[in-house]
Amino acid sequence: xxxxxxxxxxxxxxxxxxxxxxxxxxxxxxxxxxxxxxxxxxxxxxxxxxxxxxxxxxxxxxxxxxxxxxxxxxxxxxxxxxxxxxxxxxxxxxxxxxxxxxxxxxxxxxxxxxxxxxxxxxxxxxxxxxxxxxxxxxxxxxxxxxxxxxxxxxxxxxxxxxxxxxxxxxxxxxxxxxxxxxxxxxxxxxxxxxxxxxxxxxxxxxxxxxxxxxxxxxxxxxxxxxxxxxxxxxxxx
Amino acid sequence: xxxxxxxxxxxxxxxxxxxxxxxxxxxxxxxxxxxxxxxxxxxxxxxxxxxxxxxxxxxxxxxxxxxxxxxxxxxxxxxxxxxxxxxxxxxxxxxxxxxxxxxxxxxxxxxxxxxxxxxxxxxxxxxxxxxxxxxxxxxxxxxxxxxxxxxxxxxxxxxxxxxxxxxxxxxxxxxxxxxxxxxxxxxxxxxxxxxxxxxxxxxxxxxxxxxxxxxxxxxxxxxxxxxxxxxxxxxxxxxxxxxxxxxxxxxxxxxxxxxxxxxxxxxxxxxxxxxxxxxxxxxxxxxxxxxxxxxxxxxxxxxxxxxxxxxxxxxxxxxxxxxxxxxxxxxxxxxxxxxxxxxxxxxxxxxxxxxxxxxxxxxxxxxxxxxxxxxxxxxxxxxxxxxxxxxx
Numbered sequence: 069x070x071x072x073x074x075x076x077x078x079x080x081x082x083x084x085x086x087x088x089x090x091x092x093x094x095x096x097x098x099x100x101x102x103x104x105x106x107x108x109x110x111x112x113x114x115x116x117x118x119x120x121x122x123x124x125x126x127x128x129x130x131x132x133x134x135x136x137x138x139x140x141x142x143x144x145x146x147x148x149x150x151x152x153x154x155x156x157x158x159x160x161x162x163x164x165x166x167x168x169x170x171x172x173x174x175x176x177x178x179x180x181x182x183x184x185x186x187x188x189x190x191x192x193x194x195x196x197x198x199x200x201x202x203x204x205x206x207x208x209x210x211x212x213x214x215x216x217x218x219x220x221x222x223x224x225x226x227x228x229x230x231x232x233x234x235x236x237x238x239x240x241x242x243x244x245x246x247x248x249x250x251x252x253x254x255x256x257x258x259x260x261x262x263x264x265x266x267x268x269x270x271x272x273x274x275x276x277x278x279x280x281x282x283x284x285x286x287x288x289x290x291x292x293x294x295x296x297x298x299x300x301x302x303x304x305x
Numbered sequence: 306x307x308x309x310x311x312x313x314x315x316x317x318x319x320x321x322x323x324x325x326x327x328x329x330x331x332x333x334x335x336x337x338x339x340x341x342x343x344x345x346x347x348x349x350x351x352x353x354x355x356x357x358x359x360x361x362x363x364x365x366x367x368x369x370x371x372x373x374x375x376x377x378x379x380x381x382x383x384x385x386x387x388x389x390x391x392x393x394x395x396x397x398x399x400x401x402x403x404x405x406x407x408x409x410x411x412x413x414x415x416x417x418x419x420x421x422x423x424x425x426x427x428x429x430x431x432x433x434x435x436x437x438x439x440x441x442x443x444x445x446x447x448x449x450x451x452x453x454x455x456x457x458x459x460x461x462x463x464x465x466x467x468x469x470x471x472x473x474x475x476x477x478x479x480x481x482x483x484x485x486x487x488x489x490x491x492x493x494x495x496x497x498x499x500x501x502x503x504x505x506x507x508x509x510x511x512x513x514x515x516x517x518x519x520x521x522x523x524x525x526x527x528x529x530x531x532x533x534x535x536x537x538x539x540x541x542x543x544x545x546x547x548x549x550x551x552x553x554x555x556x557x558x559x560x561x562x563x564x565x566x567x568x569x570x571x572x573x574x575x576x577x578x579x580x581x582x583x584x585x586x587x588x589x590x591x592x593x594x595x596x597x598x599x600x601x602x603x604x605x606x607x608x609x610x611x612x613x614x615x616x617x618x619x620x621x622x623x624x625x626x627x628x629x630x631x632x633x634x635x636x637x638x639x640x641x642x643x644x645x646x647x648x649x650x651x652x653x654x655x656x657x658x659x660x661x662x663x664x665x666x667x668x669x670x671x672x673x674x675x676x677x678x679x680x681x682x683x684x685x686x687x688x689x690x691x692x693x694x695x696x697x
Contacts, residue, residue, distance in 0.1 A: 176543035178534050181553035191545065191553060193484055198549060202349055214357055221484075221491045223637065226348055244543045260540055 073119040074291040076112065077131055077140035080122035084274050087166040088141050095298030115294045117287055126150075132158055135281030138288050139295065145171050145249055145272035149209050159278040161296065165303060167274035169251045171209055173216070173267035176238055176245070177260045184265050185220040188245075192224040195244070206230040206243035209269075213247045216269045235259040307411040310402065310418045317420055317685055320450050320692070321400045324422050324683065327446040328398035333424055336397045338379035344369040346378060346670065358405045372404035376421050377663075377680060381670055384427045391667070391676040394428035400685070414654045414687050422446075423660070425680035427667070433608055435679050436642040436662060437615030443658055443681040444621065447646065451692040452657065455646050457625065459584065460632030462486075462661075463641040464591065467605035468577055471595075472570045474499075475563060477556050482574075487634050496574060502565025518558040526551040573598045580630040584613055587628035612642060633661065640664045642679065648691045657691055658683040 078092075078099060079085045089099055098113040099120055110120035121137060129146040131137045141164065147154050154160075175182050182191050195203045206228045207213050213227060228243045235255050237243040247269065250256055256263065276299070278292065311317050325335060347355050360372040373379050376399055384395055400422040410417040424442060429435040447455070465486065469479050478499055485492045518526055530551050534541060541547065573594065580590050588609050595602040616623055633643030643661030660681030667676040 176541075176545075177539045178541050179543060179545060179550060180530070180533070181550050181557065187553070189484070190481065191549070193480070194549060194553070195545060198546075199544070203544075211357070221488050226345075238542045239540075241542075241544070244545070260542060 073117050074288050075119050075121055075137040075139070076291075076295070077121045077123050077128040077137045077142075079125050079128065079141060080108070082125060084125055084141065084143065084167045088164070088274065091164060091166070091299060091302050095300075095302035097295065097298045112295075114298070115291055118291050132277050132279050135279045138279060138282055139292070140277050140279075141274055142277065143167055143169070143272050144275050145169065145209070145212075145270055147275075147277065148270060148272075149212050152211070157280055159280055161276045161278050161292075162299060164274045164276060164299070167272075169249045169272050170263075170268050171212060171247065171249050171270040171272060172256075172263045173269065174235075174246050174248065174250075174256050174261040174263050177262045179262075182264070185217075185222060185267065188264065189220065189222045189224075192222055196224040202226040203245065204228045204243040205245050205247055206234050206237035207247035208234065209247050209249075212269055216247075220266075235261060311420065312411070312413065312416075313686075313689060316689055316693075320685060320689055321420070321422055323449045323451075324446045324685075325398060325400055327449045328424055328442065331396075331442050331445075333396045333398035333442070336380065336383060336399055337401060338373075338376065338383045338399065340373055340402060341370050342373045342379055342382075344371045346382065347371060347374065360404050360406065374405045375403055375682065376401060376423060377425065377682060378666075378670070380423075380425050380680075381427065381667055381678065384425075384676075385667060385670060385672055388428070389672075391428060391672055391674055394426070394430075396424070396426045396429075398422075398424045414690050416686060420685045421682055422685050423680060423682040425678060427678045428676055429679075430677060432641065432662065432677055432679070433612040434615050435677070436612050437619055437621070439660065439679050439681055440616065440642075440644055441619035441621050443646070443660065443683070447658060447683070447688065450688060451695075452688060453695060454648070455657065455691075456627065456649050458627050458629060458632055458645045458647070460629055460643045460661075461605075461609055461641065462633055462639055462643060464602070464605045464609060465577070465630070466640075467602050468574065468595075468600070471600035471602060472573065474566055474570065475559070477560075478566070487637050489631065489634060493575075496566070496571050499566040500568060500571045502563070518554050521555070521559075523548065523551050523555050526555050530554065569598060573600070578631040580628070582628060583624050584609075584626055584628045585623065587630075588613075591630075636661075636663075638663045638666045638669070644681075648694075651691070654687055655691065656684070657688045 078088050092099055096114050099110055100113060101110040108122050110122065112118040112120055123131065125142045126146050128140040128142040129150050132140045133151050147158065151157055173185070175188065179191065182188055192203045203225050205213060205225050208229065208231055210227055210229060217225060230237055234246050234248040236259060237246055238261065239259055246261065249272065329335060344361050347359060355374060359374045361369065363369050380397055380399060388395065400420060402418055403421045404418055407415050407417045409415065424439060426435045426439050469482055481495060482492065485495050517529065527547050530547050576594055577591065580587055582590065588606060591602065592606055613623055633639055639661045641662035641664065645659040646657050648655035648657065658681055662679040664675055664677050667678060
């Protein structure tokens with residue numbers, strides 16, 4: 069751990085960035101960037117000794133996992149994807165009430181015979197037999213997909229790693245079904261996909277996490293208490 | 306972090322020599338299949354479950370590869386390279402590194418770099434004889450390496466398959482039961498639902514759908530599906546054909562009208578899975594159960610007994626083995642005889658060797674016809690622990 073500062077990682081871009089900044093500000097903790105607006109470091113007004121690191125949401129998940137930051141705001145989906153048993157490595161301090169999105173299993177609308185994971189199990193096994201290859205699932209949530217499908221007894225599939233525009237994969241022909249994150253469902257509908265009835269793998273939102281890997285000197289405990297009480301007053305207000 | 310790939314290298318090498326000497330003396334050819342294997346062979350054929358444990362990587366040419374998590378698949382690939390048409394029988398033995406992710410990477414009994422020894426008999430059509438020979442040779446090798454006081458568990462997936470075939474039910478229900486056999490909890494649930502009947506597991510988002518489907522007519526259902534998708538403006542994507550969709554709708558419509566699975570059939574299946582005991586007593590129980598329930602398992606039972614006779618001929622102590630009707634549900638590619646050799650009261654660490662028949666694997670790896678195969682894999686680190694432990 070560099071220096072003696074408590075490090076808080078916040079999203080530097082994307083849909084979590086502004087609501088995070090706003091929530092902290094509402095609680096009286098303005099996040100200040102050092103130097104130019106493109107800087108990666110900052111401070112928290114209202115608490116001494118807290119260094120703010122501006123990173124992407126997935127980098128924050130990684131830094132929390134490695135124990136390189138004390139606290140971080142990121143999506144629960146990213147945490148559950150990169151850490152098999154997140155509750156042992158991290159503390160889920162508080163869900164923050166924004167960035168809601170579900171990680172879902174979605175199949176083509178035209179598969180009118182497939183409504184639940186048990187239908188998918190059947191259809192995938194038959195697909196394997198008929199097409200002499202496994203049905204492909206496009207997703208970036210490789211680990212979560214594997215665990216979920218295993219739990220539901222679906223084994224006749226292959227994962228095709230997709231880093232963007234996952235919803236377009238079935239139309240483009242690079243996969244048959246997808247596991248993706250969705251908020252309004254509009255993109256799924258536009259791509260002629262439908263979520264299975266029991267296909268919601270995770271209801272995710274932006275969450276404040278603390279690493280259990282780092283030792284907690286009193287500075288960290290104080291910072292933590294201050295952050296939590298500020299966030300609570302922000303949400304209440 | 307431990308910098309050695311084998312912390313008891315000399316002891317493991319000496320042990321391997323004892324194993325390979327036994328196997329070589331029995332006419333098994335020593336081979337060394339490649340350590341770097343194509344990733345898709347494992348992911349496509351053995352399934353995504355192995356992804357969680359396998360060291361996958363992409364090389365400079367963009368090819369997806371892995372460090373082999375076991376040696377059975379590499380040995381089968383080697384056989385197919387030498388005998389693309391099958392047709393010849395071959396017997397191989399091996400000892401070499403394999404790699405699997407482990408939470409405690411350098412544990413002495415479950416390290417992430419481990420050495421798997423084993424034997425495979427491929428292409429031998431006299432199946433029961435091959436089953437017995439492979440098993441007996443595995444025991445001989447383990448004894449030569451100093452193992453004593455072990456227990457043996459056996460099962461027979463061929464018996465279970467014959468049981469399901471002998472019970473009156475739609476073929477699609479047999480397929481579902483077989484597919485879920487590997488997950489006892491899901492299997493039990495499925496049995497209950499089939500017995501409850503009326504397709505009670507079927508959810509009806511558009512209740513009108515199934516009522517419009519003719520239970521027997523795939524052809525007209527295909528037309529119905531096409532009209533429906535057209536009318537709703539739903540494009541056909543995802544590579545499943547209209548026929549596949551129609552067939553499953555026809556199955557579901559049939560399931561709603563189908564008589565539930567008879568309670569006595571559910572009992573028969575669950576009673577079979579509960580059977581345990583020494584093999585001869587257990588197979589008698591199976592025969593009695595079949596008789597009581599009015600099903601014919603004579604073929605499968607005869608094969609089971611034939612295998613027992615071959616085992617006796619190989620001087621194997623049959624009486625001390627434990628047969629379990631539900632045993633063998635851990636690897637989806639086993640198709641017949643399965644066995645495990647373990648130290649008592651030692652949990653997972655005591656599972657020193659295991660194997661069985663896997664007649665479907667070579668087809669999965671690209672063989673143009675089904676090639677019989679049976680083998681045994683030995684976890685040499687655990688074997689060393691077991692022998693050492695006993696010595697103290």
